[in-house]
Amino acid sequence: MKAFVVQKSEDKKFNSSIEEIKIPTIEEKEVLIKAQYSSLNYKDALSSIGNPGVTRIFPHVTGIDVAGVIEESQSPLFKKGDEVLVTGYDLGMNTNGGHSEYVKVPASWVVSKPEGISLKELMVYGTAGLTAALSVNELIHNGVEPEDGEILVTGATGGVGSIAVSILKKLGFKVVAISGKADKIPFLNELGAHEVILRQDFDVENKKPMVSERFAGVIDTVGGNILAEALKAIKYDGVATCCGLTSSFELHTNVFPFILRGVRLIGIDSVECTLEKKAAAWEKLSHEFKINTLEALTTEINLDQVKEAYEQLLAGKAVGRYLVKID
Structure with missing residues (x-):
């Protein structure tokens, strides 16, 4: 073979x-x-x-x-x-x-x-889509709703990020995307981002322990300083998920967002999670989370x-x- x-x-x-x-x-x-x-x-x-x-x-x-x-x-x-x-x-x-x-x-x-999806569509999603679905699930299971405010997606032109943007848009969330690719802003708008922040404008070390509340939730795919800065801007009782380290595996942050705003940081693992959890996520991707931007x-x-x-x-x-x- x-x-x-x-x-x-x-x-x-x-x-x-x-x-x-x-x-x-x-x-x-x-x-x-x-x-x-x-x-x-x-x-x-x-x-x-x-x-x-x-x-x-x-x-x-x-x-x-x-x-x-x-x-x-x-x-x-x-x-x-x-x-x-x-x-x-x-x-x-x-x-x-x-x-x-x-x-x-x-x-x-x-x-x-699952019913309602092809083998080809499953592999367009692949591990990236599974990870995106698990991330969105955690926001929803922790009480984040569309009316709560914007959701920030980092590394948005990547596999996990691009699918997460599309799923969130379908579910009625207002999505802000971060990307280092200025020429891909139209692509991200097409997927469902209502605003795109360029990475160099966000990935700036800010010595303040917190900044003004903006995001109801964050789906982070890159780690490092971008995640650290995102945590500072999450609203009270907000949620961030973390699944990647393409920026850095290190996270230099402080406890203020967690103890003053009740922010929760949840790790996402799609590799060793149970087969039952994977099957449930694939069912979501086949129906409730199924997006119409796969070809794009x-x-x-x-x-x-x-x-x-x-x-x-x-x-x-x-x-x-x-x-x-x-x-």
Whole structure:
């Protein structure tokens, strides 16, 4: 079968290419998926250059997402022909991932395709869409409503951010987006942002422990000083979610927003969260959260174009989502 394989050379350098490799053999409680679609995420790009925090086993097939049809099953949970998807867990990290024609995974990682959505749409969402849905869910579950005020979305041209903007708009929220790409302001307006703040205008260290209340909630995808400054501007009883670190993994903040305004900061993990929680989020994305901007935020590629797309992701030039057509 064809797969996008990352190899580690003797001098500890990494190279990647499309290779013909053996179709994996499944064992008890495993399934073999004939892949139809995958996607690209920042974590995939890191894996492709041998980032040790993501992948340590080589040769390695990237792809933390996959959607397709069960080809073979050694589990009572699934049968041949079932339409399914897998995101997170160890897929595409140290377990060969979705950028191949066939994918072997434990049945315990697999979610059945919900009604009302296609395999292609599922992979346009992918891990980014799942993370966005989990983030929006946390705002709603913690009492944030459209009439409470604006929601700030950071890293808004990225996968998680762009989908979050669209979901929030659909649900009736007024969205303010932060992006470092001035030329993508029309794109963000099309997705549903009523205002766009350029990153350089927001990512400024302010020594004040708090600023005027503005945002009812924040969906942060970048971390670092941007999140620190966003926390200072959240309204009383507001909520911020945090799911990314493309700006920085460090957070230098103070306790005043938390103890004087009752602000809550909630971490979002879409990798190891329970299968039940993932399935519920996919149901939301198939119905209540389903957006009509998928085509506008998607670039479709094939396996031969994955390497070039990784370069765009690593350079911070990617916009929206990359959908990888496998078959």
